[in-house]
Amino acid sequence: MDAVVHATLDSFDAVTHDRLAADPVRNTVALTSLHRIRSLPGEDFPTLITFHEGDEVVGSLVRTPPWPFQTADLPLTAVELAVQVAAKIDPDAPGVTGPRDRSEAFATATGRPYTESLATRLYRLGTLAPPTVEGAGRLATEDDVELLGAWRESFLAEAVPRNPSGPATEAMRSSLRLGNGHALWEVGGTPVAWAAASLPQIGMSRIGPVYTPPEHRRHGFGAAVSALASRWALDRGATDVLLFADLTNPISNSIYQRIGYQPLDDWAEFWWRHDSGTTT
Numbered sequence: 001m002d003a004v005v006h007a008t009l010d011s012f013d014a015v016t017h018d019r020l021a022a023d024p025v026r027n028t029v030a031l032t033s034l035h036r037i038r039s040l041p042g043e044d045f046p047t048l049i050t051f052h053e054g055d056e057v058v059g060s061l062v063r064t065p066p067w068p069f070q071t072a073d074l075p076l077t078a079v080e081l082a083v084q085v086a087a088k089i090d091p092d093a094p095g096v097t098g099p100r101d102r103s104e105a106f107a108t109a110t111g112r113p114y115t116e117s118l119a120t121r122l123y124r125l126g127t128l129a130p131p132t133v134e135g136a137g138r139l140a141t142e143d144d145v146e147l148l149g150a151w152r153e154s155f156l157a158e159a160v161p162r163n164p165s166g167p168a169t170e171a172m173r174s175s176l177r178l179g180n181g182h183a184l185w186e187v188g189g190t191p192v193a194w195a196a197a198s199l200p201q202i203g204m205s206r207i208g209p210v211y212t213p214p215e216h217r218r219h220g221f222g223a224a225v226s227a228l229a230s231r232w233a234l235d236r237g238a239t240d241v242l243l244f245a246d247l248t249n250p251i252s253n254s255i256y257q258r259i260g261y262q263p264l265d266d267w268a269e270f271w272w273r274h275d276s277g278t279t280t
Contacts, residue, residue, distance in 0.1 A: 071098030
């Protein structure tokens with residue numbers, strides 16, 4: 001097996017587009033992150049590696065800084081080679097994420113101490129069943145970016161505190177420019193919950209983040225705004241509407257299932273530890 005490091009998106013796309021597009025559900029993170037890089041070329045260039053057996057492409061490894069490596073398209077047979085190449089060309093990567101079997105195999109093969117930072121379940125929408133909840137929903141606009149930025153910071157601090165994040169308000173402004181949908185649920189004109197949906201790529205859209213401030217929780221607003229974002233994605237042609245739910249939060253997992261989401265696969269994220277401890 002051979003590895004090829006790509007210096008341009010065009011080079012990577014030429015050999016991976018059909019492969020990634022054939023399974024947009026498994027490759028949801030790569031498809032959305034690469035779309036962002038194409039549309040916002042001022043961002044840091046990603047690490048792009050493909051793996052070949054003869055003339056056949058058998059897998060790929062992607063990292064869009066400052067995030068971890070993505071292993072959804074990395075076969076287990078390529079893990080050892082992927083670790084060797086990644087260590088040479090991208091030694092500053094903070095960790096790895098993807099379907100549990102692949103991300104854990106990658107983390108283990110590095111020989112570095114690591115810790116599991118996030119365990120999630122990937123869901124796909126079946127039949128959407130919006131709840132009946134007080135209030136009404138609307139789509140966010142440029143006028144809402146300050147609120148969305150503040151809520152994004154709160155979401156990241158609560159849900160994924162180790163993950164890197166840039167200026168939140170600018171991230172929300174960029175997301176709107178990309179054509180992503182941001183739904184707000186309001187009660188009496190006051191926003192009480194938010195959910196984002198990515199612009200469909202090859203028929204796939206992913207919901208997230210979903211955030212309800214603590215003072216507005218346990219009223220069904222998160223379910224309502226998630227359903228609204230899901231409807232937005234369906235109306236724009238999505239045939240696969242996906243979301244990730246934190247496995248340590250049984251409430252959110254049950255909520256998503258009640259509005260029509262069905263479990264598909266478990267993912268895990270591992271971060272390198274900068275100490276001499278053992279793996280966990």
